[in-house]
Amino acid sequence: MSKNALRALPLMLAVAAPAGATDQSPEAVLHALIDGNDSAYLTQSEQNLMMMQDEPAYWAMEQGEILFKEPRGPKQVSLEQCDFGKGPGVLEGAYVEMPRYFADAGKVMDLESRLMYCMKTLQGFTDEDKELKEKHGNTDLVKLQTYIAAQSNGLPWNPPLDHPLEKAMRDAGEEFFYRRAGISDFSCATCHGATGKRIRASVLPNAANPAEWTKAISWPAFRVGHDAVRGSQHRVSECVWQMRQAEIVYGSDASIAIISFWTDKARGQPAIIPDVKR
Numbered sequence: 001m002s003k004n005a006l007r008a009l010p011l012m013l014a015v016a017a018p019a020g021a022t023d024q025s026p027e028a029v030l031h032a033l034i035d036g037n038d039s040a041y042l043t044q045s046e047q048n049l050m051m052m053q054d055e056p057a058y059w060a061m062e063q064g065e066i067l068f069k070e071p072r073g074p075k076q077v078s079l080e081q082c083d084f085g086k087g088p089g090v091l092e093g094a095y096v097e098m099p100r101y102f103a104d105a106g107k108v109m110d111l112e113s114r115l116m117y118c119m120k121t122l123q124g125f126t127d128e129d130k131e132l133k134e135k136h137g138n139t140d141l142v143k144l145q146t147y148i149a150a151q152s153n154g155l156p157w158n159p160p161l162d163h164p165l166e167k168a169m170r171d172a173g174e175e176f177f178y179r180r181a182g183i184s185d186f187s188c189a190t191c192h193g194a195t196g197k198r199i200r201a202s203v204l205p206n207a208a209n210p211a212e213w214t215k216a217i218s219w220p221a222f223r224v225g226h227d228a229v230r231g232s233q234h235r236v237s238e239c240v241w242q243m244r245q246a247e248i249v250y251g252s253d254a255s256i257a258i259i260s261f262w263t264d265k266a267r268g269q270p271a272i273i274p275d276v277k278r
């Protein structure tokens with residue numbers, strides 16, 4: 001398909017696509033980035049671009065909305081009272097301002113750990129319940145994340161750094177990103193520190209290029225190769241595994257630190273949610 005035809009597609013389908021916080025569909029947000037930046041990473045998969053208009057993550061998003069509004073758990077309440085940082089139940093723009101410090105928990109939390117916190121405190125789930133144990137795949141957690149995150153589609157990443165712990169987390173993430181370790185002596189920057197690096201056919205995103213990096217951190221996304229919707233924590237664990245370093249614990253401070261740093265690196269760029277990945 002020609003570049004012009006590709007450009008026209010999102011315009012035609014924007015009306016039908018489930019909207020996030022802005023009127024723009026995720027593919028329109030991405031096409032605007034492509035138009036404004038010369039990046040082999042952003043344009044590497046024409047097929048993924050074509051798939052965005054009716055990608056499977058929209059199913060997860062719709063199911064997530066139902067789960068979000070349904071009274072669930074031992075306490076039989078919905079998640080509508082959960083505060084994701086902008087007040088109870090306010091989802092629009094909440095995700096692009098995470099990770100953030102939550103006074104009730106006394107911690108900096110990313111979307112996934114905050115969601116689990118509310119499922120425990122509001123709904124009464126415990127770590128033993130399958131709703132919390134099943135982290136990845138076609139799970140409640142992934143569906144809920146996709147719904148919540150999509151309410152920030154098109155909005156600029158703007159994670160707060162006012163609280164000392166927010167800054168400490170971001171700075172710890174920066175250390176992690178550049179520190180070489182493990183049997184291969186890799187750091188994150190080994191693969192994501194320059195433009196146009198490849199592993200086999202994949203062009204890797206450069207964390208120093210905010211236009212590339214916003215696509216890189218736009219999760220949840222449908223991963224074609226996995227035939228599944230994946231979230232940020234999954235991506236972190238995959239890359240730590242690729243570095244042959246010790247397995248990172250889901251929702252640990254180390255994982256949130258990485259996400260704090262990577263979100264800060266995309267500051268000001270629009271989120272593309274849900275995205276489609278290789």
Ligand code: HEC
Binds near residue numbers: 205243
């Ligand atoms: C050995 C090389 C390597 C290292 C080191 C590495 N990554 Fe990756 N990273 C990859 C590959 C390969 C992909 C997948 C690219 C694809 O799917 O096309 C990826 C994907 C990503 C993505 C998503 C990009 C996208 O297109 O959606 C992010 C974000 C990311 N890595 C962050 C990190 C972080 C943070 C670290 C350090 C903890 C790290 N990576 C370390 C190779 C690496």
